[in-house]
Amino acid sequence: xxxxxxxxxxxxxxxxxxxxxxxxxxxxxxxxxxxxxxxxxxxxxxxxxxxxxxxxxxxxxxxxxxxxxxxxxxxxxxxxxxxxxxxxxxxxxxxxxxxxxxxxxxxxxxxxxxxxxxxxxxxxxxxxxxxxxxxxxxxxxxxxxxxxxxxxxxxxxxxxxxxxxxxxxxxxxxxxxxxxxxxxxxxxxxxxxxxxxxxxxxxxxxxxxxxxxxxxxxxxxxxxxxxxxxxxxxxxxxxxxxxxxxxxxxxxxxxxxxxxxxxxxxxxxxxxxxxxxxxxxxxxxxxxxxxxxxxxxxxxxxxxxxxxxxxxxxxxxxxxxxxxxxxxxxxxxxxxxxxxxxxxxxxxxxxxxxxxxxxxxxxxxxxxxxxxxxxxxxxxxxxxxxxxxxxxxxxxxxxxxxxxxxxxxxxxxxxxxxxxxxxxxxxxxxxxxxxxxxxxxxxxxxxxxxxxxxxxxxxxxxxxxxxxxxxxxxxxxxxxxxxxxxxxxxxxxxxxxxxxxxxxxxxxxxxxxxxxxxxxxxxxxxxxxxxxxxxxxxxxxxxxxxxxxxxxxxxxxxxxxxxxxxxxxxxxxxxxxxx
Numbered sequence: 001x002x003x004x005x006x007x008x009x010x011x012x013x014x015x016x017x018x019x020x021x022x023x024x025x026x027x028x029x030x031x032x033x034x035x036x037x038x039x040x041x042x043x044x045x046x047x048x049x050x051x052x053x054x055x056x057x058x059x060x061x062x063x064x065x066x067x068x069x070x071x072x073x074x075x076x077x078x079x080x081x082x083x084x085x086x087x088x089x090x091x092x093x094x095x096x097x098x099x100x101x102x103x104x105x106x107x108x109x110x111x112x113x114x115x116x117x118x119x120x121x122x123x124x125x126x127x128x129x130x131x132x133x134x135x136x137x138x139x140x141x142x143x144x145x146x147x148x149x150x151x152x153x154x155x156x157x158x159x160x161x162x163x164x165x166x167x168x169x170x171x172x173x174x175x176x177x178x179x180x181x182x183x184x185x186x187x188x189x190x191x192x193x194x195x196x197x198x199x200x201x202x203x204x205x206x207x208x209x210x211x212x213x214x215x216x217x218x219x220x221x222x223x224x225x226x227x228x229x230x231x232x233x234x235x236x237x238x239x240x241x242x243x244x245x246x247x248x249x250x251x252x253x254x255x256x257x258x259x260x261x262x263x264x265x266x267x268x269x270x271x272x273x274x275x276x277x278x279x280x281x282x283x284x285x286x287x288x289x290x291x292x293x294x295x296x297x298x299x300x301x302x303x304x305x306x307x308x309x310x311x312x313x314x315x316x317x318x319x320x321x322x323x324x325x326x327x328x329x330x331x332x333x334x335x336x337x338x339x340x341x342x343x344x345x346x347x348x349x350x351x352x353x354x355x356x357x358x359x360x361x362x363x364x365x366x367x368x369x370x371x372x373x374x375x376x377x378x379x380x381x382x383x384x385x386x387x388x389x390x391x392x393x394x395x396x397x398x399x400x401x402x403x404x405x406x407x408x409x410x411x412x413x414x415x416x417x418x419x420x421x422x423x424x425x426x427x428x429x430x431x432x433x434x435x436x437x438x439x440x441x442x443x444x445x446x447x448x449x450x451x452x453x454x455x456x457x458x459x460x461x462x463x464x465x466x467x468x469x470x471x472x473x474x475x476x477x478x479x480x481x482x483x484x485x486x487x488x489x490x491x492x493x494x495x496x497x498x499x500x501x502x503x504x505x506x507x508x509x510x511x512x513x514x515x516x517x518x519x520x521x522x523x524x525x526x527x528x529x530x531x532x533x534x535x536x537x538x539x540x541x542x543x544x545x546x547x548x549x550x551x552x553x554x555x556x557x558x559x560x561x562x563x564x565x566x567x568x569x570x571x572x573x574x575x576x577x578x579x
Contacts, residue, residue, distance in 0.1 A: 026083045029350050037349040044348035045356025048339050050236035052093055052357060053364050055339075055387060057242075057263065057372065058380040061162065062099040062155055063331060064108030064171065067372065068267040070094050071365050073117075073333050076325040078358030084317040085351035089344040092321050092354075095336050096388045097151045100158075101306060102331050103171065104422055105299025111277040113331035115289075116296055116303060118276040120332045121322030123304040128315030136308060142407045143429035144309060145396045146414030150425065152392040154418075155384065162381035165191030165261050173419050190259025194245055195378030201241050202386045209234035235342060238383050245379035246371060253374065260376035266369040270362060276326040298423035306426075307334035338387055406436060443469050447490075453553045454478045455546065457490035464500030471504055474519070475511065484515040486553040490546060492523035502535045509539050520549045 021028045052074050060070030077092025106112035127133065154173050160180055161169040165188030169179050208230060215227050233240060249260050278289040293300065307322075308315055322332055343353060400407045414429030442465035449455040454477050462470065478487040512519040521542035524532070532540060543549040 024083065025086050026351070033350065033352070037352070040347045040349045041353040042356055044343050044346035045353035046360065047235045047346040048091055048343050048353065049357040049360030050239040051339055051342050052091075052336075053361060053368075054238040054242040054375075054380065054383050056094050056361070057266075057375065058384040058387075059094040059096055059099040061377065061380060062096055062158065062384060063094075063102040063106075063113065065102070065110055065113055065331065066267065067263055068271075068365070068369070069110060069113065069329060069331055070099075071266075071361055072271045072328055073325060073330040075358040075361040076328060076330055077321040077333050078354035078361070080321045080324060081317055082351050082354050084320065085354070086317075088348050088350050088353075089340050090335050090351075091339040091343050091357065092318065093333050093336055093339065094331070095334055096155050096384060097148065097391070098303070098307065098332055098334050100151050100155050101299065101303050101422060105296050105303065106331070107295070108171075109280070110329065110331075111280040112292060112296060114326050114329050115276045115278065115292055116299060117322045117330050117332045118326035119293070119296075119300055120304040120307065121319045121324075121326065123300065124308060124315050124319030124322065126319075127304070127308065128319060133308075133315070136305065138434060139305070139309065139426070139430055140407075140410060140433040142396075142400065142411035143414045143426065143433055145393055146411040146429055147306075147418055147422070147426055148391050149393060149396075150415045150418035151422075152388045155388045156392075159381035159384050162261070162377040163192065163195040163385070164188065165378065167261075188259065188261065191261055191376065191378040194248065194260060194376055195382050198241050198245055198379045198382035199386060201244070202237055202382060205234045205237035205240070206386070209237070235346065242375055242379050242383065245376050246374045249376050250371075250374045260378065263372055263375045263377060263380065266372040268365075268369040270365055271329040273327050302423050302426060303332050307332060338390075410436070438465065441465055446470075446473055448473070448477065450477075452485065453550050454485055454487040455490055455550075456487065457492070458494055460493060461496045462494050462501045463496075464498050467500055467504035470501075471508060474508060478517070478519075479511060479515050484517050486518045486520070487512070488520050488522055488546065488549045488553070490522045491525070491528060494523075494528055495525050496527055497531055499535075502531060502537070505532075505540075506535075506537055509537065513539060518553055520553060522546050522549050 053071070056070030056074040057067045058070070060067045060073075063069070073094040075093075081090065081092050102113050102116065106116055127135070157173070157180070158171070158176060160166075161176070164180075164184070166180065166183050166186055169183070170176055212227065212230055212234065215224055219227070249258070249262060252258050252260070278292075280287045280292065287295075304319075307318055318334060322330070325333060346353075396411065397408065400411060410429040410432040413432050414425045416425070417428050418425030440460075441463055444462070444466050445459040447457040447459065449457075454474075456470075456473060456477075458466075458470070474487055474489075478485055509519055518541060521540065522545065524542050543552065
């Protein structure tokens with residue numbers, strides 16, 4: 001997509017300008033870059049940077065990693081997407097749900113998290129090059145909604161301990177719920193009050209941001225200035241609220257009394273560039289690469305797939321970001337819907353806005369890690385809760401109940417099982433969705449018209465699981481009637497059949513012939529005709545229209561059927577068959 005939002009033309013060849021632009025999208029917009037775009041990209045990059053820094057610190061807590069790892073994960077995607085980005089709005093970096101998955105599969109060990117980023121990136125790159133996006137097509141919307149809703153509750157409830165200042169709370173969801181309620185009497189008043197104040201401030205600032213009217217050139221300069229100040233404060237609300245909380249905590253620190261649980265030491269400086277850890281040394285010895293892979297297990301499938309749910313088209317960008325990010329101690333990242341929205345609302349023109357965001361994150365690592373020490377964990381918990389709350393879509397249950405109640409089954413299966421194990425929830429939900437799909441293939445809906453001549457019209461293609469259902473429907477209504485009657489199979493909606501269906505039709509034709517009645521076909525499409533011709537079925541009769549078939553089968557003179565042989569196929573269909 002170009003900065004104007006228009007789609008790029010498809011490549012004429014790998015060495016053509018369009019082909020080069022497709023592989024290196026920066027070449028599509030960089031030659032036309034202007035000072036006006038620079039101004040808008042700078043504002044947008046600054047806005048996203050002020051959003052991502054506090055979120056990165058908060059999401060590192062969700063992942064169970066030291067706070068600096070959130071920042072390590074927040075800048076590489078900005079630089080990679082500058083060169084490979086095909087959308088001006090998308091931002092890559094740590095997200096709440098990806099951080100939750102990292103906490104599940106890396107045991108809160110940074111070495112495992114970095115290796116998972118590298119392996120996930122390799123898998124995503126392979127999926128992009130091998131065009132394996134069809135695998136994601138089997139993960140239906142109800143499954144995705146069930147997963148995100150369960151993840152939202154898990155993440156949100158997981159921050160209650162930080163919001164209330166509780167200690168020694170396990171991370172497993174059910175134990176976490178039990179221990180949180182058991183220890184609620186140990187709530188630290190300071191953390192609880194500050195956390196709730198931060199949540200209220202974030203909510204108020206968000207509502208203000210949503211209701212700020214657009215600036216018009218005819219507005220007086222003072223009004224435009226006030227709009228700009230409100231817009232800046234509401235867009236950078238995460239940084240503003242976290243800074244306020246850190247200032248309050250520092251003020252108490254100076255007095256010698258600290259009522260809050262603080263983030264603590266954050267490693268200072270840029271991360272070293274080094275290869276991902278392919279082994280790790282523990283107190284019990286060295287864990288080899290093979291053992292690390294076995295330990296992460298299903299995470300090597302779940303993490304890269306969840307990272308690509310937004311679009312397989314960006315698999316190469318996301319994959320390269322994770323591979324290169326692992327060289328600077330990043331954990332797996334993906335596209336952030338929230339920060340992408342901030343980017344779009346800020347008027348970003350090109351992916352160059354990511355350079356400003358990435359630079360701001362690097363500057364914070366170099367110069368701001370000392371102030372990060374005083375950020376209360378309850379403030380970061382408020383940031384996390386307010387970030388994930390919109391992901392819980394309560395209306396989806398009502399919508400599916402109204403639209404298609406059967407889709408509630410994979411939604412609920414995924415939602416409930418994800419509280420136990422994420423991979424089981426996604427796998428079970430996907431399996432239920434596939435079974436529902438296969439059931440519709442095996443039992444296609446048929447429109448039946450009763451009369452002297454039975455007419456059956458399948459509503460979709462006929463494939464081998466549907467053979468018995470089709471045979472039973474025709475036999476029970478036509479040949480088991482007294483007396484047996486002719487039948488018409490109206491195939492207008494049937495665009496393909498397979499060999500098993502051909503065998504089933506051959507048996508049906510034999511059954512009809514033995515009973516002295518006829519099974520005729522109407523509306524055969526060219527692909528179906530081609531299969532029937534290749535199968536060389538005997539005694540097949542078909543008609544151009546249903547009216548012709550009914551007249552012939554009712555013994556009205558003048559209507560002759562087509563027989564299935566190339567000589568009897570109409571000329572226009574012969575041309576199509578030979579094409």
